[in-house]
Amino acid sequence: MKLTNQNITDSISKIEKAFPDHLKTRLMAEEILLNFRDRFSSEAEYSLTIRKLLGTGRITIRAEGEEYDPITEDAGSEFSILNNLLVQEENKPAYHYRRGVNEVFFYCRKKKRPGYRAGN
Numbered sequence: 001m002k003l004t005n006q007n008i009t010d011s012i013s014k015i016e017k018a019f020p021d022h023l024k025t026r027l028m029a030e031e032i033l034l035n036f037r038d039r040f041s042s043e044a045e046y047s048l049t050i051r052k053l054l055g056t057g058r059i060t061i062r063a064e065g066e067e068y069d070p071i072t073e074d075a076g077s078e079f080s081i082l083n084n085l086l087v088q089e090e091n092k093p094a095y096h097y098r099r100g101v102n103e104v105f106f107y108c109r110k111k112k113r114p115g116y117r118a119g120n
Helices: 003-016 023-040 075-090
Strands: 046-053 056-064 094-098 100-107
Touching: 003 023, 003 046, 023 046, 023 056, 023 100
Parallel strands: none
Antiparallel strands: 046 056, 056 100, 094 100
């Protein structure tokens, strides 16, 4: 898909349907896609993969182009705040660059029930 506003909106809608309780994750995915668009243009290709296994989801965003880490490079204050919030929830995004493809992925874990402790 191309990094157009419509495709980005569609991708965020897919994430919202898959993980309705993960607002911060959706916002982070949107910021990553917008950072890729700003860096590579709206004509650049990207892909979104959403997988779920045993209550844990994985979101992977891939964009072709030169090496660019949208998590650490040119991160604005809103992006830094979101990243810190996800780190606190153990959903920190990770970045890799291989064979001309930038890849960002993060996990969506089930939220723990309040007052729940394992072993009780």
